Amino acid sequence: MGHHSCCNQQKVKRGLWSPEEDAKLIRYISTHGYGCWSEVPEKAGLQRCGKSCRLRWINYLRPDIRRGRFSPEEEKLIISLHGMVGNRWAHIASHLPGRTDNEIKNYWNSWIKKKIGKPSTPQSTSPPNNATELSVPPSYYNPVDGQLDSSAAQTSMSSTSSRQENVFPPHCPLFMFDTTGIAGNNGGGTGRSVEELLRDHGWDASQNQDQALQPSLFSYASVNMGSSYLPPLVDDAAASLEPTGDGGDRSGGCFEKQELNEWVESQVQYYPSCLLMQWEDVQEQLGGGELISTAPTDMESMVNASFSSSS
DNA sequence: AACCCTACCAACCGCATCGCG
């Protein structure tokens, strides 16, 4: 096989770009644009293949590139988007203006590698909660025993044969709730506190306090992890929801969208700011009723809304 | 000072998809 077809030319330079090469590429693209990358090196006077020019421009030279450390908001957005779409770096990058897929990928890999390598301590019974330790998305933790599910994280990290090998496969419908504006989100007025309920599920919410970066987004998934990873829904609230329509039988009936939303609100008040769950799991928790509402299609904007409302 | 280790990141590689003749 060898090199890519566009790089078969003689004298193609490889490796790091020199400032002179950068200047040539910038000068050419700023005056001519980049209609056809394969023509760029010759016309710009570069001993590079078009593919290399494209990569250099997209990842480093284009004027709207944003460099420097990722902000906590960007970090949270990456976490949440990765929870939704997996290793689709270009998709994630499209929601972070000025950031490249390569940059996000590098950031994620170095960040996760660091965490995966750490042996989990038997004493720790809660997921990490501060800015530096909330590095593996909560989806990778078993809320029951607080252990890092490195196999699940690895599954998400190293997609080998399939690009869609994510924590949340594309066929898996998800829905997400922004609970930042819901009364009782802090545990007041609804009986048990958030802290109590979270502790039941293996989370120590009290450790979330006074952190430089308090995670406002938690996600739960049972894909590849077994159903025990999804915190059980609050039974009395679930029981209060009856299917409507002609049936009246939960296993056969449908839930009206409004009812679903009401029920959802009754559930999410117990959980932190933003909650992700699997559609099927919710169906199961509801007793097999068919949900007539479809999963939100614009989950990214919901994430953004969550962040903007919390900032 | 020399060496080693680790983290970071730019760049490359291979594959999938697209678009055109």
Next chain:
DNA sequence: GCGCGATGCGGTTGGTAGGGT
């Protein structure tokens, strides 16, 4: 429909800076 080149994307590699010993 098919072939081929161009492009896009994700995985991986390799160089290097910086910290520790």
